[in-house]
Amino acid sequence: MRLRFILSQVGQGLSRNLAMTISVALVTFVSLTFVGAAALLQMQIDNLKNDWYDKVEVSAFMCPEGSAQPGCAAGEASQEQIDDIGALLASAALEPYVDEVYLESKDEAFAAFQEQMADTVWAQSLTVDQMQVSYRVKLIDPEQYQIVADELEGRPGVEIVVDQREQLEPLFNILNSATLLSLGLAGVMIVTAVLLITTTIKLSAMSRRRETGIMRLVGASNLFIQLPFMVEGAIAALVGAVLSVGGLFVGVRYLVQDWLAGTTPWVQFVGTADVLVIAPFLVLAAILLAGISSVVSLGRYTRV
The missing domain is CATH 3.30.70.3040 (Alpha-Beta Plaits)
Known part of the structure; x- marks a missing residue:
């Protein structure tokens, strides 16, 4: 019974704030894509060092x-x-x-x-x-x-x-700079995602003040009141994480493995297996984004 009620509340919240939910998913998708791209780029740098430094x-x-x-x-x-x-x-x-x-x-x-x-x-x-x-x-x-x-x-x-290493260092420095740039952009987008998720949860909580007030009167706990809002944020963030993993997988599969690897076969490029390695970390990052946003926003609007 409680699970059905929580799911119904989650469905209502997502439908009421559909545009904001889509925005959260897209911002999370972009931010985690930058994080994943930075991780894959660093893996590529490590591969190049392992291949080329042995020949130095x-x-x-x-x-x-x-x-x-x-x-x-x-x-x-x-x-x-x-x-x-x-x-x-x-x-x-x-x-x-x-x-x-x-x-x-x-x-x-x-x-x-x-x-x-x-x-x-x-x-x-x-x-x-x-x-x-x-x-x-x-x-x-x-x-x-x-x-x-x-x-x-x-x-x-x-x-x-x-x-010969002196000839390789400029290339690695450029790639490392690209990694730092990706991480910097990812940091900005992550902050944006946290703010957007926080705003979405606040709007959802404000629109359901009457329901949360009734739940307080019947003795519902803080966790029971806050859980639907937390699940809404988590769903939106997880959708963004799935889109990010899918985008990275497609990019590596067709741009890196099919195109780059075909033109430069002597280079060991990252593959789809590397995307699957970082995928759990991206999903975990999405959960952390939603969790941090929930903690920031729910206390004021739903605490008993």
Whole structure:
């Protein structure tokens, strides 16, 4: 009997404030979509780091003939200097950081250049003697690249030390900024959703003051009086959460997996399974939104 009464009150409240209920669902949908998009973007950044950081190398290019770098004032790197760098990379001091070391000779560098730049004028104009010897160092932990780079920079015969991670960091910084922007917009929309849900519950409570007054007179508890209003807010917020999960699922399925993954197959993109991972958190966030809004608004209008 009590359940039927509560459900009838919920139905009346939703029908009386249908426009506001739809507004609550839409604002919740937009705010949680931003939250979910930020979470998926952070997952994508983690995937990229896991894929690309494992391939990060520190390259030490030895001085070629005629280099203008201050460290190459003595001319082209001698065999002794090249061997000294190799010994340094194989030393006990760098053993905890260095996984593999590959020495690329002038001939190998020339062959690689010819293969990569076969259709350019440069490929026809350069000779083997103009290439330079280099060391390619694969790291055990790419996060510690600076330690190896610091050891190599300034050594006799070393022209320049190039860290591939430096080329990736700007991309990750942009993606992290996009994540922060999404979270900022989500925060604004969440505040808007809380205010809108609070207003909706207040209007519903004010329109039913007579019913709540009668319930007080017959001895109904605060919880019994407030429960229909709480359920109304929860339903509207949950509808928004379901729309958010559905929107993210469709976006990832067709925009990311079908389109982006097809154009860049070498990148591991987030998938629909990741959307399902964050879906419970979005639903929980919707419940928290409705709960916070109910606590803020119901005390003044329904408390016995």
